[in-house]
Amino acid sequence: MLKFSIKDIVLGKNVHIPAESDYRKSLLVGVSCIILVFVSTVNGLLNIIFWDISLTSSFMVGILGGTLGFTLNRFRKFELAKHTLLLIALFFVFIFMSNEGKYYGSQLYLFTILVASISLFGYKRVKVWLFYAVLAFLCFAISEFTNYKLIVVDAINEAKEDKIYFLNYFFTFVSLIIIIYFQVKLQYKSEQKLIKKDLQLKESEERFRLAVEGTNAGIWDWENINKDQQWWSPKLYELLGYKPEEIEPNKMAFKNLLAQKEDFPRLVNDFKKHFRNKEPFSVEYRFKCKDGTYKWFHGSGQAKWTDDMQPIRMVGSLVDITEKKIKEEEIQEKNSLLEKSNAELDRFVYSVSHDLRAPLNSIQGLINISDTTDDTKELKQLMSMMKNRVKKLYSFIDEIINFARNSRTEIVKEPIDLISLTTEVFENAQYREQAAAIDFRLLVSENLIVHTDQGRLSIVLNNLIDNAIKYHRHSQPGKFVAIKSIEETNSVIIQVIDNGQGIPLQAQDKIFDMFYRASDNSKGSGLGLYIVKEMIERIGGEIYLKSEPGEGTTFSIKLPKE
Structure with a gap:
């Protein structure tokens, strides 16, 4: 079964007019035509059959004019169709008005024409429909106050006049009803579409809001780039710890929130690149939050350009990537440590193999010599030399064990009475070789407590004291080794001071390197001071060196109190 709608009749099937207002006006033009x-045809037939008035040609103007307007409208010549319809209608009505129209009631059609002109051109095109209003008024004035007639019609009797007046009134009334009905109906449909679009927009906004909240992203909208008009979403304020009324969204507020002011020029440059070259806008920077903490954010956005490629608007997002950055820094730190550990391991394996072989080869050589002699004195001397080599091996093995433990053993912080620990270190040092003639001075404050790893600190102090004894000027009088404490607000400085040989200037920058020996006369393995530095850093401290060759050396260890 075929179905036809007013739209199909007036505009044709499968015709799409994008603008809603143009669609309504084109439909109204077709209906008006x-x-x-219809009015011209009905009046023409009545004239031929009943009234016998010489206006057949005038009715033909209405029929042909309406048909022409309908055809133009059908072929989408909407503007021309509107003017054609209104001009033909005015001409048609003027013919009857000029022939005693006030008795026929023809002037009533002027109201229909005025309503149609306003509906067809809209309230914004005031000049156009005012033109037709003036034209309609001139037609009325000419017919009312002059005797000008386009067509002369013979007088008709009163009975016919009443019928013609009634028909004109009826057609005017029906025409107005139809025009108003179409306007109301089309307006209703437009409102329904707007309501539907509004619901769809709300649903879309809800989906967008849920999506944004799920991604932990704050949205910013640079509504007018030239005037710096911005909008920040509630989520963006929430990420920064602020309320919307506390910060006005603009470029200056954005700049003040940056943790590092030097980031702002870089950020401006990234914006310019995006505006100029349409490069992707993707940056990372830190913001200072209201509570004083710092957060890393990833910013991205997309600008909108005018036809002449000028940026007018930009919308983007800020995503909190603080946890990601922390993990990246942790990975980077671990990679650095791993690289360092690998490099140290290579050196460690090489040096250990060398330092273990040297005393073993020496012992093997002494054993071979002892096999060739029976002299008791010589054998005693060889045994003493072997004992020294074994002692050196034990010392080296102890250093290796300390090195391994430092990297693998957990830090155990506990309150330590510093004077008790340093007293114990000195007591152990007094029984070492060449320590008898050295004056051990304890310059540590009473009741000074430091929270740290006691085992590591003990190894560090023993190592430094042992070096001070080894490299003293043993032929000189007045030798001393001192441990001194300096208390600061949040830290404690422990100094190991001696007036021994000192360290050559060229060696001081490398003294803490693994397996570094300051000179060929060095008696150690080169691990001792490296282990000292590693242990101090593991417990959160720092170590400094001050030394003058021939004057002495001071090692300063700075540790946090807590």
């Missing part, structure tokens, strides 16, 4: 043709 049909009304003009």
Whole structure:
């Protein structure tokens, strides 16, 4: 079964007019043309059959004019169709008005024409429909106050006049009803579409809001780039710890929130690159939050350009990537440590193999010599030399064990009475070789407590004291080794001071390197001071060196109190 709608009749099937207002006006033009043709046809037939008035040609103007307007409208010549319809209708009505129209009631059609002109051109095109209003008024004035007639019609009797007046009134009334009905109906449909679009927009906004909240992203909208008009979403304020009324969204507020002011020029440059070259906008920077903490954010956005490629608007997002950055820094730190450990391991394996072989080869050589002699004195001397080599091996093995433990053993912080620990270190040192003639001075404050790893600190102090004894000027009088404490607000400085040989200037920058020996006369393995530095850093401290060759050396260890 075929179905036809008013739209199909007036505009044709499968015709799409994008603008809603243009669609309504074109539909109204077609309907008005049909009304003009209908009124002209009905009046023409009545004239031929009943009234016998010489206006057949005038009715033909209405029929042909309405048909022409309908055809133009059908072929999408909407503007021309509107003017054609209104001009033909005015001409048609003027013919009857100029022939005693006030008795026929023809002037009533002027109201229909005025309503149609306003509906067809809209309230914004005031000049156009005012033109037709003035034209309609001139037609009325000419017919009312002059004797000018386009067509002369013979007088008709009163009975016919009443019928013609009634028909004109009826057609005017029906025409107005139809025009108003179409306007109301089309307006209703437009409102329904707007309501539907509004619901769809709300649903879309809800989906967008849920999506944004799920991604922990704050949205910013640079509504007018030239005037710096911005909008920040509630989530963006929440990420920064602020309320919307506390910060006005603009460029200056954005700049003040940056943790590092030097980031702002870089950020401006990234914006310019995006505006100029349409490069992707993707940056990372830190913001200072209201509570004083710092957060890393990833910013991205997309600008909108005018036809002449000028940026007018930009919308983007800020995503909190603080946890990601922390993990990246942790990975980077671990990679650095791993690289360092690998490099140290290579050196460690090489040096250990060398330092273990040297005393073993020496012992093997002494054993071979002892096999060739029976002299008791010589054998005693060889045994003493072997004992020294074994002692050196034990010392080296102890250093290796300390090195391994430092990297693998957990830090155990506990309150330590510093004077008790340093007293114990000195007591152990007094029984070492060449320590008898050295004056051990304890310059540590009473009741000074430091929270740290006691085992590591003990190894560090023993190592430094042992070096001070080894490299003293043993032929000189007045030798001393001192441990001194300096208390600061949040830290404690422990100094190991001696007036021994000192360290050559060229060696001081490398003294803490693994397996570094300051000179060929060095008696150690080169691990001792490296282990000292590693242990101090593991417990959160720092170590400094001050030394003058021939004057002495001071090692300063700075540790946090807590």
